[in-house]
Amino acid sequence: MTAGTAQNPILKIDGVGVTFADLKALQDVSFNVEPGEKLALLGHNGAGKSTLFKCVLGFLKPAAGRITVAGDAPGSDHARRSVSYLPEQVAFPRMLTGIEIITYFAKLKSVDPREALPLLDLVGLSQAGRRRVGDYSKGMRQRLGLAQALIGKPDLLLLDEPTSGLDPVSRREFYEIIDRVAQEGAAVLLSSHALTEVEGHVDRIAILSKGRLVADGNIKALAEAARLPITIRIKAREGQADALSDRFGGTRINGRSVELSCEPGAKIDLVSRLTQRREEIDDIDIALPSLDDIYRFYSNRAEKGDAA
Amino acid sequence: MSPFTKLLAVASIEFRVALRNRWLILATGVMTLFSLALTFSGAGGLELKAGILTLAAASLATLSVYLIPLIALLISYDSIAGEVERGTMALVLATPISRGALLAGKALGLIAVLAIAIAASLTISSAAAIFAYGMDMSGLAAIVRLGLTGLLLGAVFVAIGMMISVASPRAGQAAAVAIGVWLVATVLYDLALLAGILADKEGVFTKALFPYFVTANPGDAFRIFNLAGLENAAPVSGLDGIANTLPFSATYALVGLFAWLVAALAAGYFQIRRLTP
Ligand SMILES: Nc1ncnc2c1ncn2[C@@H]1O[C@H](COP(=O)(O)OP(=O)(O)OP(=O)(O)O)[C@@H](O)[C@H]1O
Ligand SMILES: [Mg+2]
Numbered sequence: 001m002t003a004g005t006a007q008n009p010i011l012k013i014d015g016v017g018v019t020f021a022d023l024k025a026l027q028d029v030s031f032n033v034e035p036g037e038k039l040a041l042l043g044h045n046g047a048g049k050s051t052l053f054k055c056v057l058g059f060l061k062p063a064a065g066r067i068t069v070a071g072d073a074p075g076s077d078h079a080r081r082s083v084s085y086l087p088e089q090v091a092f093p094r095m096l097t098g099i100e101i102i103t104y105f106a107k108l109k110s111v112d113p114r115e116a117l118p119l120l121d122l123v124g125l126s127q128a129g130r131r132r133v134g135d136y137s138k139g140m141r142q143r144l145g146l147a148q149a150l151i152g153k154p155d156l157l158l159l160d161e162p163t164s165g166l167d168p169v170s171r172r173e174f175y176e177i178i179d180r181v182a183q184e185g186a187a188v189l190l191s192s193h194a195l196t197e198v199e200g201h202v203d204r205i206a207i208l209s210k211g212r213l214v215a216d217g218n219i220k221a222l223a224e225a226a227r228l229p230i231t232i233r234i235k236a237r238e239g240q241a242d243a244l245s246d247r248f249g250g251t252r253i254n255g256r257s258v259e260l261s262c263e264p265g266a267k268i269d270l271v272s273r274l275t276q277r278r279e280e281i282d283d284i285d286i287a288l289p290s291l292d293d294i295y296r297f298y299s300n301r302a303e304k305g306d307a308a
Numbered sequence: 309m310s311p312f313t314k315l316l317a318v319a320s321i322e323f324r325v326a327l328r329n330r331w332l333i334l335a336t337g338v339m340t341l342f343s344l345a346l347t348f349s350g351a352g353g354l355e356l357k358a359g360i361l362t363l364a365a366a367s368l369a370t371l372s373v374y375l376i377p378l379i380a381l382l383i384s385y386d387s388i389a390g391e392v393e394r395g396t397m398a399l400v401l402a403t404p405i406s407r408g409a410l411l412a413g414k415a416l417g418l419i420a421v422l423a424i425a426i427a428a429s430l431t432i433s434s435a436a437a438i439f440a441y442g443m444d445m446s447g448l449a450a451i452v453r454l455g456l457t458g459l460l461l462g463a464v465f466v467a468i469g470m471m472i473s474v475a476s477p478r479a480g481q482a483a484a485v486a487i488g489v490w491l492v493a494t495v496l497y498d499l500a501l502l503a504g505i506l507a508d509k510e511g512v513f514t515k516a517l518f519p520y521f522v523t524a525n526p527g528d529a530f531r532i533f534n535l536a537g538l539e540n541a542a543p544v545s546g547l548d549g550i551a552n553t554l555p556f557s558a559t560y561a562l563v564g565l566f567a568w569l570v571a572a573l574a575a576g577y578f579q580i581r582r583l584t585p
Binding site (some may be wrong): 054057059060077080081083084085086087088089090091092093095096100104105107108109110148 | 401
């Protein structure tokens, strides 16, 4: 209908703004999510991630902009049948068992409970299904929340910090499940605090900072666009550190080492100049910008833009 | 699945949670204790023309006015606000259930808790009385009437408790408002009416307005209807005396109760539509 991406996005967010009293929780946020795509929404505490999810669910009405879910307004019957949600903090009734909870949500979603119950096996809760949720560990509750979100093969999964509180093994199992449902065509929008956590598990990331979308793309492209400096650490031979730092600049650290930084494009050139000084150098370490550096770059850039 | 199936799913979960949280056993236990105590304490004056169950119905009608609304408010004040606070409401409202069905389902589950508590306590105390003193057919009818209208009274206060719960941002605040409502509805309202009668000395208030004011209170309406049904068989006093002097049939008291139920559910529905979990 409207001009936009080539495909048919399951979720369209267009110029959305949300204001609480005098706090601008979201400002002019726009992006789409395509079927089968896995998108991580990153941001510090209070960046507006959960607020955006609540808009997509129809709980909050944005003051500006427009959202469509499966072509319909958020919160409409059709939109709710297409979306599944895993909130940030979910406390199921403690007195109910895992099986009772899955059965209940299956009925609410008009799904035959017999089709939904195998999801407990999928998330590794087949043994715990008959136990009360009050006795579950935090990770088990999170798994139950995921099973709940998978009921009825939703077209769009909204997962608010789904892996917080999961151990590394559970986290990997979690992403394996997410991969599988995305391959079957579901779109996944999940939020997280750290780029390191979602790296390798999502197709695309979007970074929110103070309510604004400051980056949107795949990690590689964002890393290149950031043009962050590369750090080269040289360990000098006995008594050569001063000579090295005089020649190449950089900062001296703990007696024998010198740290240099250079543009990604100047890396080869610098390394070849260093190797000409082979006799003064004990060892070289090259550190590419970390994911945290990239994340910090985009978040901070927005904050500086704010101040200006 | 039809909206009604979802409504029943909500009702059954609400009932199960109340059961596991021991609300059912607590409500049934308290009400059974009181019914037994009132039934057998009335048995001292059996020289009276009324049977034991008739006497019991009279004293139970007076006590239920306090106890049933209290239990109804206690089991309902947390039903929405608590779920919002714990985060499960967001999950439920994200699914395609209508908010009306959610409200109605929860109310139904809680009313079922009350129904079991009322039925069990009246059955136990009446059976004990019949066993000890023999059958009293007209008294049994009064007890059945008491149980059914007691359930209606309970449903009214479940609906009021849910309305409070929907409108409260926190469960703690809902609890405070619920206790306040209970005090006003069961104690302060009647005190204010009595003060009005004393001040008025047989004036317009007492003659024309008082019967309507008293019937407008759900607890008083329940009591008036039940005492009127006993037809002077049992001694009554105070405000209850007016049951025999109403300018209209006591059946209208029941109409008033139904009106309260519909109004409270409608107010709750109006509020839950704008609830942000
Ligand atoms: N109902 C509300 N009323 C007022 N302010 C709110 C409300 N909900 C959120 N906010 C504010 O909006 C901002 C964004 O909150 P949000 O919960 O979306 O952050 P978040 O990115 O999910 O953070 P976190 O990582 O801590 O979960 C915060 O400053 C928060 O205080
Ligand atoms: Mg959040």
